[in-house]
Amino acid sequence: MSSSDKAEEAAAKPPMRDALVAAAFQLFLERGYEQTTVDDIVALAGVGRRSFFRYFPSKEDVVFPDHERCLADMTAFLAASGDEDEPVRRVCDAARLVLRMYAENPAFSVQRYRLTKQVPGLRAYELSVVWRYERALAAYLRARFAGRPDGTLRADVIAAAVVAAHNNALRSWLRSDGKDDAGAAVDHALGHVQEAFAGPAGPAAERPAGDQEDVVVVVSRRGAPLWRVVQEIETTLARD
Amino acid sequence: MSSSDKAEEAAAKPPMRDALVAAAFQLFLERGYEQTTVDDIVALAGVGRRSFFRYFPSKEDVVFPDHERCLADMTAFLAASGDEDEPVRRVCDAARLVLRMYAENPAFSVQRYRLTKQVPGLRAYELSVVWRYERALAAYLRARFAGRPDGTLRADVIAAAVVAAHNNALRSWLRSDGKDDAGAAVDHALGHVQEAFAGPAGPAAERPAGDQEDVVVVVSRRGAPLWRVVQEIETTLARD
């Protein structure tokens, strides 16, 4: 048996880390997050209290054991992108990396979602994690939009919109207990964002289908005098 | 002197609360946030330790003493809005309430900005505050978009974009030490968001210059496929 333990340890780099996560979630689901102390966790895992804080900087970190790696993956993904890509599409693909991480362990993700939904402290921690993703996306877009007027503004807004769309789809998937098609939901949500931000500052995004006409649509309500419509068209075209 | 103290106490509802904020910021600026303990603050303010936690649920709260009131103002503002308003414009105006709060005390806001920029714990706390603003905006938009396809998605994305644009302008104003024109910067930033989201579900905002004729102008950005343009016309005419 000792040899099999040895093999398991060799397979998984940090057996202790996984044991702590398992023990922590068992207790969190039994008694709740705040009713569980770090001493409880290390007692169940059979390790010393000090070792817990060697693997997790804080009690909250044990709830999000793989976000650090995912964040590193995202920054690497963005850093490895060439200049030929459409930036908005690129950050949408980066966001899909996060979804993939959630989808790798649906049961775990759903459990964690239920926890974070009801524990304010965990919600706050999750916000700081999401914020780091958003800043990674924004930094990439800022670099791509550098020099453009309102480049940083545009970068920040698009990053926030991408994160919000991703989270909207992710949460509805989590609420479905992982039954829905997460990939399709995120694709759909990110599609809306790409539509909204495809044009104004980028060198025209290639549309998936259709042509690249410069389209201005003017809809006049019933009863508007024609000269007003013309005026609207003129002022609209004068802008930008 | 005791009578003057009495007068001061009568003037400001919570003299103790203000004294704690003043003492806290004095020490935070002297030694830094993490190097200042709650005991230091109450010692300088000359009050008991227990009283600190009577006024502020946590040490972080003393850094954001007026956000609770501002959040209440925003929810009241949104709740008091009639159905005739353009929702996107309405949430932009709600966001301006936050800017106004910052602009009321420029020196204080700049000091706080410098603190939150370098203390991770305060940044995390600020994120949770901002998140509550964003949820208030999103809840309003969700109610307004109820029934529309992808209504909640659109609400979440717009709320996130509005908050991001507001924060972008706010931060650049804070970095200028309160010298720039904060109102103009925020107007400009929010204008971009309104432009980006004027189309798909809400008819465009009325142009700033010009009168209020019944003319609705929908601008579809260059590069939009023709089927999208047709869809815009249909949905715009279908409403109202």
Next chain:
DNA sequence: GCCGTGATGGCACTCAGTTCCCTCCCGTGG
């Protein structure tokens, strides 16, 4: 056999936040 290194356990400490109880002040009613 000796030593350096890295992983772990254990102990004591700081500090945030809470609980419980005390005192003081002030107004009110007898």
Next chain:
DNA sequence: CCACGGGAGGGAACTGAGTGCCATCACGGC
């Protein structure tokens, strides 16, 4: 004038997260 009550503040003691320091143990090289 006094008794009473309630609210604001003070203070001791406690819990629990997170840290620093050191002892221990396993392992591999010499």
